[in-house]
Amino acid sequence: MDMRLSRRSVLHAGLGIAAGAALGGSLTACGDGGAGVLPPAAGRTVLPDYVPYTAVTPDFPGTEQGVLNGFYHYPATPVRAFPDGPPAEGDPFRFMTIIYNPVPPPVSRNRLWQELNAYLGADLQLEIVPSTDYVTKFSLTIAGGDLPDGMLVRPEAPQKPGLLSALCEDLTPYLSGSAVRRYPYLANLPTMSWRNCVLNGRIYGVPMPRLNSGSAMFYRADFLAARSLNPEPANFAEFLQLCRDLTDPSQTRYACGDPLTTFYFVMEMLGSPKDWREENGRFTWYLEDTDRVRQGLDAMRQLVRAGVMHPDGFSTTGRFKDWFGNGQIAINYDGATAWNDYYRSYRSASPDLRVGAMVAPGFDGGPGVHWAGPSSFSMFSLKKAAPARIEQLLRALDALATPFGTDGYLLRKFGVPGHDFDFRESDPILNRTGTTENTLPAMFATDAPQVLYYPDDPSVVPEQYAWQQKAVSVLISDAAEGLYSAADAARGGPNRDLMFQTLRSYMQERNTWDDVLAGINRWRTVVGDQSRVEYEQAWQQWAV
């Protein structure tokens, strides 16, 4: 047992402390949505080739702009992704990943996990960390120096360039350009999602692709139909009236729950940029556009005064999905993947439940915009290792990215036939065992591009596809996506939360517009101006 303190351990501890200090509180929610417009000349950098998987034909073809492929049914004969047998071999793969669901049963009691190990050709040892604790665990792991073979690195990780170059493998020789073709399923990941894995012109990880279209404003279609209400308001006034018509306090039913995401929707109506806007190389944060923000906040005050917001909405976090499912609210802004989750979670108790989604209209009519989500949830970086080991790890990740229509996708998402699911024609229908086993967070190492598919009720797919087409037609992306700002990573999250608290108070008429302006100025001083400079510099580097 070596108790000496080496320079290396001091370096690791320093990185860990930095990681813990700066990441604090910034991990909040599962992201989805993604892509958008590449920064100028990004295509001339080291990004991997994009080779789309075409072995299965979608019922609803996706588009380059970001509409996902849609499928009514799973192929009756799934494609064998690795006809020559398991792709990897060697020592177990130790991966540290996040989890947003209840922890799945351990490998000894989890057939899905056991079969996945057999499928990969080596044992997958997952160090599962609850989402709320990932910041702490990540910083301690860095500090301890005993890194797993692979670990999830959040976009806001501090000192990321230094941390990655010191501790993680530069994957550029393995994945850049045509080299990625050795891993055909990694080559199937959208180009924009790789952009988040590049720092200093080198590839330091594998993305976890998410759908383009970000979040959606869901509504209870069954409630609207029962009242013959129009689910497509043409402007804010009609939206306000729709909210009034849906609200019935005597039945504990309100239109909206979360004031902050409702504000996002109003800002989409006002054509606001998503987070950062770039214009001639100059970056502006969306809350700096004070005229638009004031208009949006005053609209929120109208909603609050009208009594259409759930009375506990300002003091609650994390209950909005349940409220929507059990009918306490009729409209909820949520990640687009929640569409299937609503049916899975709440239809048994509410058999009439129908879900629809709207795209923001213009505030005074005409089209609004739709905010894109990040094109990759995070990056998955590999510890420095010998080339042979790195290749084995990349083969394992390749297997974890096998797309819809393959045997690998079926195994990862649904499990073992007869144990985790049963076939209804060709569609896998999860049973109770499958429900607990398929929360295995291998999806937070990497994953296949998302698709529109809901085996329990395929009639949902065309509705989702139609909504995606509308959303993508007015999609607007965060100009800073894929760019790195040390200031934003270190101080952005907490100061953003502080700003949001000021906005909430304004919506409730507990402070004044001057307070909001003071908050924006404070944000500029503490983090905003420095972040702007760093993003502009990073953007220029891509533009050169």
Added chain:
Amino acid sequence: MTTLLRTSPAPRRRTYSAIPGQTPGSPPWRVLKSILLLICVLLVVLPFVAIISTSFADAAQVNRTGGFVFWPENPTLESYRAILGGGIVSQALLVSIGVTVVGTALSLASSITLAYGLSRPEAYGQRPILLMLLFSMLFVPGVIPSFLLVQQLGLINTYWALILPTMVNAFNVIVLRSFFTSLPRELIDAARIDGASEWRILTRIVLPLSKASVAVIGLFYAVGYWNAFFNAMVYINESSMWPLQLVLRTYVVNNAAIGAGAAAADPGVPLPPSQALQSAILVLSILPIVILYPFLQRHMTRGVMLGAVKG
């Protein structure tokens, strides 16, 4: 001859005053006090009732009430079946019980011996060790130094990492030491004159006189081990070794829809709603402490007060 008539004393009027000489107060004031106390009791009891009732409620009622139920209309054990049906919760329960039993035993053994040593003024190095102990109460190491120490001791991903870092609690040792110091010195001197060793004095004289304090400190340790989740999150990499509280945390704090995926898949037997499952886990997690507490409650006040006020 004088006859002394022994008359029975007039029945004394019963008062509600707990303190001699204190007037009971006017009836309206007593009613008001009773109402206030009743409200306080309800504030404590109602959350427990809601949690227990929700754990037994069916999906329809939970959804209809929007989360919490105060009386299950159609009681069902479905939530408990879902949790204990061979999944990770039942395994985590065993881990928690094991860590609590072993940890409490080791903590009591180390704390009692340390406190006894510190209570004997003639013990070698008694004062410096006591100062070190007090120092550890005032200045706690950060998470990263603790992690590095545990890592270099080779305890990462072992159950010992859940016990050793918190095995000796300075506050508990101080309380025990205070109690041991308060015991009559003559008893120990007499035993020593009779030839008893320090170990015999501790086990045959000091501990039998200290049951109340030891029981309370044992309860403190047991509750601490039972409720601990942070060390497991930091030191344990395999989820199969997680204690119940960390598993519970993924259910409650992650706020995930626990039953997602099953409802439509198996409409005949849908999983219970997430609030019912969360409530059932909460009930399971507090049950051992609730069972244990009444047996130790009578020692509680006496044990802590004795140790706390005598130094």
